[in-house]
């Protein structure tokens with residue numbers, strides 16, 4: 001969805017929409033495999049201001065994502081507040097203002113004509129994802145030795161190799 005800035009009333013406009021999984025897939029080439037477990041519901045208010053457009057609202061839904069420890073897919077609920085500022089392009093008559101670049105993630109420039117709401121919503125979804133998603137806070141993950149999925153099965157390392165490094169060192173001492 002694209003919104004034309006010149007069609008926004010001065011008091012702003014409230015939009016509500018939902019987005020499906022096919023939409024998210026079309027919005028990204030992210031290598032992490034993320035699918036929407038539920039459609040994303042978005043409430044968004046767009047308010048024009050002198051040098052920017054304020055976007056405020058809420059995004060709710062759920063993604064299916066792989067746990068970074070046990071690699072199993074799980075459902076992660078999303079409930080994010082949107083509080084975002086789109087800066088209108090700087091005037092060419094005011095070159096000194098070029099130093100005023102947005103430094104935080106909640107501010108971006110746009111072309112001043114159309115607001116790509118889809119792009120912004122997709123971006124907010126990806127920003128909401130944790131760097132290391134965990135299926136549960138204390139997920140025990142996989143054994144680094146045998147690869148056992150420790151929350152469902154026991155470690156097989158003992159059975160695989162009964163000779164420990166310690167045993168090997170003892171043997172070397174006796175040999176001297």
Ligand SMILES: [Zn+2]
Pocket residue numbers: 067068069070071072134135136139140141
């Ligand atoms: Zn896990």
Ligand SMILES: [Zn+2]
Pocket residue numbers: 143144145146147148155156157158
């Ligand atoms: Zn193991």
